[in-house]
Amino acid sequence: MRKTYLLTPGPTPIPESISALFAKPIIHHRTPAFQNLFEEVRHGLKYLYQTKGEVLLLTTTGTGAMETAITNLFQKGQKVITINGGKFGERWTQLAQTFGLHPIEIALPPGDALEPAALEECVIQNPDARAILFQASETSTGVVMPTEDICRIASRAGMLSVCDAITACGVFDLPMDTWGIDVLITGSQKALMLPPGLAMISLSEKAWQAHERADLPRFYFDLSRERHAQTKNQTAWTPAISLIQGLQESLRMIRDEGLHNVFKRHELLAKATRSAVKALHLELLSKKAPSNAVTAVIVPSSISDGKLIPKLMRDKHGVIIAGGQDELEGKIIRLSHFGYCDRFDIITGISALELTLQELGHSFELGHGVRAILKTYSENPKP
Ligand SMILES: Cc1ncc(COP(=O)(O)O)c(C=O)c1O
Known part of the structure; x- marks a missing residue:
């Protein structure tokens, strides 16, 4: 017998109370039962996004919502600024190019966050850009971007701030209305503790005005059509009903814990993971x-094939973590600590990492990672 532990930055583990819902008979979506469910979900999403605006549900994954933002906000040929801090920032550039926009990309070295001054400079050079497209948390490098600064710079320049918060929303504080985030996107298989298949997007008034003028081709992902239906507790098309039933439960769980307690839990888990990394003589990608x-860790030079770490952790110990992508393949590993994740999940992950590092000949004291975590917990009582 061997258990499997999922510590990847999406999909994340699913709580038992949510999995159990998927065994229930399906309900029809054009019924009062669905409308009641949907009404509660709409309120829950506004709480999660910290907005008074509508948060629209789409049956797609995160990339589908990113594409929706592009096709619903812009006109062909318009200029946008993209912040490329890794694979997902690069995706904004690719999407913009695909739909005939003119992206000006700020490319960052892997592991670096955006310096607001660099963005200010880019905005001065490109006053005709319509929007700044960025990630609140760049999953491929484990970096948090300065969302509040980006929104302030965008607002001053009369540009839209379009935030991919797919591994940020429900992980740390991103108050949409207070910070003036114009477009906020997330997906179900992340902090919402659900299987993949749902994405959420909310637009500020300024973004809705841009939507009125947008002329890129779209049919299925048309936000006017969705807003019209969803404010009546319906969806334009057949929705992923079972996932929405799961979402009702996950939003209840978040509300019961309290959004800010959820953020504190993630903060503690991240802090504990980083303390273990240091104790194991490893380095964070993002200093x-x-x-x-998610914590991205540089593979030590003592290990020639970095891809072996996630492979051995999975095959020998049943602990699934992520490796690096593209140019970071074999060079980093990524341990996730959000969603349905608590203090003891991190200990399991670091224990498996320690055994693996020992097998691969890395030099450190066995148990020091776990000890660092326990020390962090004892110094920071459970939120
Ligand atoms: C920050 C970020 N953006 C976009 C995506 C793409 O989302 P999806 O794979 O759900 O289409 C991901 C997925 O991991 C992500 O982490």
Whole structure:
């Protein structure tokens, strides 16, 4: 017998109370039962997003919602600024190019966060750009970006701030209305503790005005059509009903814990993970702005094939973590600590990492990672 532990930055583990819902008979979506469910979910999403605006549900994954933002906000040929801090920032550039926009990309070295001054400079050079497209948390490098600064710069320049918060929303504080985030996107298989298949997007008034003028081709992902239906507790098309039933439960769980307690839990888990990394003589990829969602760790030079770490952890110990992507393949590993994740999940992950590092000949004291975690917990009582 061997248990499996999922410590990847999406999909994340699913609580038993949510999995159990998927065994229930399906309900029809054009019924009062669905409308009641949907009404509660709409309120829960506004709480999660910290907005008075509508948060629209789409049956797609995060990338589908990113594409929706592009096709619903812009006109062909318009200029946008993209912040490329890794694979997902690069995706904004690719999407913009695909739909005939003119992206100006700020490319960051892997592991670096955006310096607001660099963005200010880019905005001065490109006053005709319509929007700044960025990640609140760049999952491929485990970096948190300065969302509040980005929104302030965008607002001053009359540009839209379009925030992919797919591994940020429900992980750390991103108050949409207070910070003036114009577009906020997330997906179900992350902090919402659900299987993949749902994405959420909310637009500020300024973004809705841009939507009125947008002329890129779209049909299925048309936000006017969705807003019209969803404010009546319906959806334009057949929705992923079972996932929405799961979402009702996950939003209840978040509300019961309290959004800010959820953030504190993630902060503690991230802090404990980072303390273990240091104790194991390893280095974080992000020195200055590590994300509370996922910790990216540089593979030590003593290990020639970095891809072996996630492979052995999975095959020998049943602990699934992520490796690096593209240019970071084999160079980093990523341990996730958000969603349905508590203090003892991190201990399991670090224990498996320690055994694996020992097998691969890395030099450290066995148990020091776990000890560092326990020390962090004892010094920071459970939120
Ligand atoms: C920050 C970020 N953006 C976009 C995506 C793409 O989302 P999906 O794979 O759900 O389409 C991911 C997925 O991991 C992500 O972490």
